[in-house]
Amino acid sequence: MAVDFPSFDLDVADPPYLLTPGPLNTSANVKAAMLKDWGSRDLDFRSMTATLRARLLEIAGGQESGLECVPVQGSGTFAVEAMLGSLIPPDATTLVLINGAYGHRMAEILRRLGRAYHSVDKGDSLPVTIEDVAAALDEHPEISHVAVVHCETSTGILNPLTGISAMVKGWGRTLLVDSMSAFGALPVDRDTIRFDALAASSNKCLESVPGIGFVIASTPVIEAAEGNSRSLSLDLHAQWTGLNRTGQWRFTPPTHVVAALIHALEEHRCEGGVEGRRRRYELNRDTLVNGMRELGFRTLLPDAWLSPIIVTFLCPRYEGFDFERFYAAMKDKGFVLYPGKLTAADSFRMGCIGRLDAGVMKLAVKAVAETLTELGIPDGAPEVDNHPEAPASQSGNR
Numbered sequence: 001m002a003v004d005f006p007s008f009d010l011d012v013a014d015p016p017y018l019l020t021p022g023p024l025n026t027s028a029n030v031k032a033a034m035l036k037d038w039g040s041r042d043l044d045f046r047s048m049t050a051t052l053r054a055r056l057l058e059i060a061g062g063q064e065s066g067l068e069c070v071p072v073q074g075s076g077t078f079a080v081e082a083m084l085g086s087l088i089p090p091d092a093t094t095l096v097l098i099n100g101a102y103g104h105r106m107a108e109i110l111r112r113l114g115r116a117y118h119s120v121d122k123g124d125s126l127p128v129t130i131e132d133v134a135a136a137l138d139e140h141p142e143i144s145h146v147a148v149v150h151c152e153t154s155t156g157i158l159n160p161l162t163g164i165s166a167m168v169k170g171w172g173r174t175l176l177v178d179s180m181s182a183f184g185a186l187p188v189d190r191d192t193i194r195f196d197a198l199a200a201s202s203n204k205c206l207e208s209v210p211g212i213g214f215v216i217a218s219t220p221v222i223e224a225a226e227g228n229s230r231s232l233s234l235d236l237h238a239q240w241t242g243l244n245r246t247g248q249w250r251f252t253p254p255t256h257v258v259a260a261l262i263h264a265l266e267e268h269r270c271e272g273g274v275e276g277r278r279r280r281y282e283l284n285r286d287t288l289v290n291g292m293r294e295l296g297f298r299t300l301l302p303d304a305w306l307s308p309i310i311v312t313f314l315c316p317r318y319e320g321f322d323f324e325r326f327y328a329a330m331k332d333k334g335f336v337l338y339p340g341k342l343t344a345a346d347s348f349r350m351g352c353i354g355r356l357d358a359g360v361m362k363l364a365v366k367a368v369a370e371t372l373t374e375l376g377i378p379d380g381a382p383e384v385d386n387h388p389e390a391p392a393s394q395s396g397n398r
């Protein structure tokens with residue numbers, strides 16, 4: 001796994017380094033962009049909101065692409081909930097494609113909203129496939145909407161959305177994507193992914209501070225959404241018409257977060273947009289994975305499914321290995337790790353995203369090596385048969 005990397009003068013963040021799925025390290029200038037106060041109804045801030053919406057749209061294909069950008073106050077889940085609750089009519093049936101915690105979360109949102117759905121659950125370590133989608137649509141012709149996670153951050157698995165989106169559109173269904181941990185670093189233009197709507201947030205690959213989620217949806221899909229939402233604050237159609245009519249958010253906007261995100265989008269552009277960011281994250285991942293493998297660690301997933309976002313490593317097989325102690329020793333050295341989210345195997349995660357470069361990833365591997373020595377763990381090799389089994393796909397109603 002070797003990557004050619006053009007030199008780019010990255011303003012790497014200070015420790016602690018957050019090797020997590022977000023919030024992440026941000027640049028000094030992104031943080032500095034918040035050192036001012038804005039009146040939410042003032043013209044200056046209205047124009048910042050317009051800039052923000054236009055810049056986010058550019059990443060998904062621009063003003064001419066027939067898409068609308070609707071920002072939502074809150075974390076990423078608020079945007080996912082707004083997307084599902086607003087764009088799916090109350091009497092529609094949805095197919096949820098699941099291979100980790102975020103797929104389960106979408107199903108849970110639909111369950112709470114009392115919306116009918118079927119699901120395909122691939123377990124922890126397999127991507128969803130076009131065959132899964134075809135089988136479910138064939139079995140349940142009443143399905144009108146399909147919801148899928150782009151990069152399943154709970155393991156780092158990258159779902160093959162180009163094929164899945166072509167299949168869903170081929171069947172004439174509506175595709176809703178949770179692109180939270182992919183947007184900004186993996187292509188989401190509609191030539192690549194034929195989505196009808198996607199949700200993402202400020203604090204992942206856009207490298208800004210948390211506080212804004214947003215949905216990018218095709219104009220006819222959002223136009224048709226009037227009256228679908230049972231929530232007042234998460235009503236995307238109302239938020240969209242309000243923004244278009246007055247230029248203002250309906251309720252108190254996260255003004256400083258808007259300012260930071262506009263600056264972060266400028267840095268994103270300077271780095272070469274989605275392509276530049278993806279290359280840095282790939283180099284981060286390759287540096288991390290190669291270094292960890294040299295220490296004996298094994299990734300949960302084969303190389304083909306490893307995203308440049310976050311990587312799951314299986315825990316070493318030695319009795320004395322305790323993740324809490326490993327975590328604390330790494331934190332002492334300036335690196336914040338993330339526990340695993342697998343049911344079938346002990347694991348932990350290390351993120352590749354945020355204002356970090358390959359130099360930081362090398363330091364992280366060095367810190368892991370030192371930590372193993374301190375804890376008396378000879379190497380990172382996991383139990384050989386520790387690899388989680390992939391359960392058969394299943395489909396069930398709520």
Ligand SMILES: *Cc1c(COP(=O)(O)O)cnc(C)c1O
Nearest residue numbers: 075076077102151153178180181
């Ligand atoms: C981070 C993330 C979310 C949203 O999580 P929040 O904690 O609400 O920001 C949703 N889906 C995926 C795939 C994510 O990575």
